Amino acid sequence: MSADIPAGRPGTVIVDICEDWTTANSRVQPILDRRASDSAKGPTLLRIGMPDDDNGQDALSPLVTLQPAGFVLSGCGGLADIQKLDAMLRVAEAENGLQAGSVAILAEVGEMPEFFLSSHSLRGISARLKGLIFDGAALARATASQTNNAMAGRPGAPALFARAATVLKARQADLACYELLTQEPLSLEELRAKRDISLADGFSGVIACSAAQLAMLAAG
Numbered sequence: 148m149s150a151d152i153p154a155g156r157p158g159t160v161i162v163d164i165c166e167d168w169t170t171a172n173s174r175v176q177p178i179l180d181r182r183a184s185d186s187a188k189g190p191t192l193l194r195i196g197m198p199d200d201d202n203g204q205d206a207l208s209p210l211v212t213l214q215p216a217g218f219v220l221s222g223c224g225g226l227a228d229i230q231k232l233d234a235m236l237r238v239a240e241a242e243n244g245l246q247a248g249s250v251a252i253l254a255e256v257g258e259m260p261e262f263f264l265s266s267h268s269l270r271g272i273s274a275r276l277k278g279l280i281f282d283g284a285a286l287a288r289a290t291a292s293q294t295n296n297a298m299a300g301r302p303g304a305p306a307l308f309a310r311a312a313t314v315l316k317a318r319q320a321d322l323a324c325y326e327l328l329t330q331e332p333l334s335l336e337e338l339r340a341k342r343d344i345s346l347a348d349g350f351s352g353v354i355a356c357s358a359a360q361l362a363m364l365a366a367g
Contacts, residue, residue, distance in 0.1 A: 190216035217251030
């Protein structure tokens with residue numbers, strides 16, 4: 148993983164353990180150790196699913212002891228999900244003697260359309276909420292729509308609405324917001340165009356899904 152980060156540049160890495168996050172403690176430890184020893188420092192975030200009420204707290208606490216910079220909450224449905232994870236992290240920090248609020252949250256949105264339909268502001272709901280990540284591919288699956296409407300020659304209507312809602316909700320709450328790139332093969336020109344469009348639309352930046360995307364973005 149460290150080889151994927153351009154030399155001499157700090158880079159944030161998101162470790163996707165969403166499918167097995169409740170049992171991923173031993174697998175995550177070496178990654179965080181290696182990242183901590185890298186010469187080019189940068190935050191490491193763990194991507195998890197929404198913890199349930201039964202064993203979520205027990206699974207979350209061991210991950211918090213590894214002291215990642217924060218968690219990416221995939222499939223975030225809105226305010227209640229963020230507040231629930233905030234409360235669980237507060238318990239985990241107290242149990243392990245960590246500073247309260249030291250673990251950040253980034254909410255990944257797209258899988259749950261209700262996030263975009265809510266009128267509730269995200270301002271002030273959690274001091275540890277640092278940003279939003281828009282997953283257009285997840286939104287397309289959730290709405291049975293197309294990310295890009297080829298017939299209309301524009302992004303699909305759900306994508307247009309959800310991208311705008313993400314930026315507006317982030318700006319209203321003074322949060323950063325990022326757009327997750329798709330895993331489809333992209334040329335250098337296509338990748339740069341997607342990045343430039345995201346920035347022009349108000350996103351803080353894009354998140355690469357592969358080492359190849361990362362290298363091309365770093366070069367441009």
